[in-house]
Amino acid sequence: MPELPEVEITARGLRQRIIGLQILQIGGVDWPRMLPNSTEAELQTVLPGLTVKVIDRRGKYLLVGFDEDQWLVVHRKMSGNVLLRPGNALPEAHTHIEIEFDDGTLLRFVDPRKFGRVYLFRSFIQLNDFLAAHLGPDSLIDLNEQMLVAKLRGRTGRIKSLLLDQAFVAGIGNLYADEALWEARVHPLRSAASLSKVEMRRLAGAIKSVLMRGIERNGTSFSATYRDVDDQPGENQSFLNAYGRESQPCPRCGRPISRILIGARSAHFCPRCQKLRLSRQ
Numbered sequence: 001m002p003e004l005p006e007v008e009i010t011a012r013g014l015r016q017r018i019i020g021l022q023i024l025q026i027g028g029v030d031w032p033r034m035l036p037n038s039t040e041a042e043l044q045t046v047l048p049g050l051t052v053k054v055i056d057r058r059g060k061y062l063l064v065g066f067d068e069d070q071w072l073v074v075h076r077k078m079s080g081n082v083l084l085r086p087g088n089a090l091p092e093a094h095t096h097i098e099i100e101f102d103d104g105t106l107l108r109f110v111d112p113r114k115f116g117r118v119y120l121f122r123s124f125i126q127l128n129d130f131l132a133a134h135l136g137p138d139s140l141i142d143l144n145e146q147m148l149v150a151k152l153r154g155r156t157g158r159i160k161s162l163l164l165d166q167a168f169v170a171g172i173g174n175l176y177a178d179e180a181l182w183e184a185r186v187h188p189l190r191s192a193a194s195l196s197k198v199e200m201r202r203l204a205g206a207i208k209s210v211l212m213r214g215i216e217r218n219g220t221s222f223s224a225t226y227r228d229v230d231d232q233p234g235e236n237q238s239f240l241n242a243y244g245r246e247s248q249p250c251p252r253c254g255r256p257i258s259r260i261l262i263g264a265r266s267a268h269f270c271p272r273c274q275k276l277r278l279s280r281q
């Protein structure tokens with residue numbers, strides 16, 4: 001599932017390639033549910049003739065801003081990818097929307113699992129209201145030690161569940177949550193209220209560093225899901241410390257990594273480095 005680093009890589013790829021391009025046409029919507037707040041006909045009325053002005057990211061949402069203050073927002077969910085193709089490219093399976101630009105470039109939203117969504121917002125105010133209703137501070141741009149300490153104050157939930165809550169902090173998913181907790185040496189089932197200030201600070205630093213490293217390595221690709229705009233996989237999957245490494249040695253202490261279920265989702269951690277009982281430090 002693409003998380004913040006993968007969306008950031010896509011945003012950077014698009015920024016280099018489609019800013020200044022004008023939409024010629026848009027179509028190919030074969031899955032109307034991917035447009036939660038518009039229709040293909042509305043996209044075809046609003047977007048042709050508009051020029052791409054801004055590419056941005058908030059949490060796991062990719063923002064594409066056009067002139068006349070029109071916005072497309074992509075949330076890729078489990079398996080969605082945003083690909084750029086030359087004009088003569090063959091169709092690819094699972095394309096649910098295609099935008100043709102004036103230089104012939106094709107932007108395709110490709111999503112085998114069909115959980116991804118594309119939103120249309122008719123002004124930045126409308127877009128901002130939507131994001132404010134769904135997202136807490138961005139875990140790469142906004143989050144720092146003081147903010148995390150303040151946000152965790154008085155919270156009693158499990159720390160991993162809080163990290164996955166996009167309204168608490170935006171951008172982290174299962175993979176980077178496991179990596180950050182491993183790096184901070186915090187057990188995923190710890191209650192937020194049990195974390196010492198030192199642990200909170202360590203966690204804030206770990207969140208930022210695992211996200212930065214994910215970006216530097218062009219994202220993490222598991223099960224052939226995440227691809228960049230040129231359909232290339234990332235490299236970060238070869239450098240993970242905890243996620244997906246059940247029974248393999250912890251890179252810090254050598255003890256096998258454990259996997260447990262929290263709700264329906266797996267959590268990977270080192271039972272020696274990440275103790276469940278409150279540590280005094």
Ligand SMILES: [Zn+2]
Binds near residue numbers: 270271273
């Ligand atoms: Zn360990």
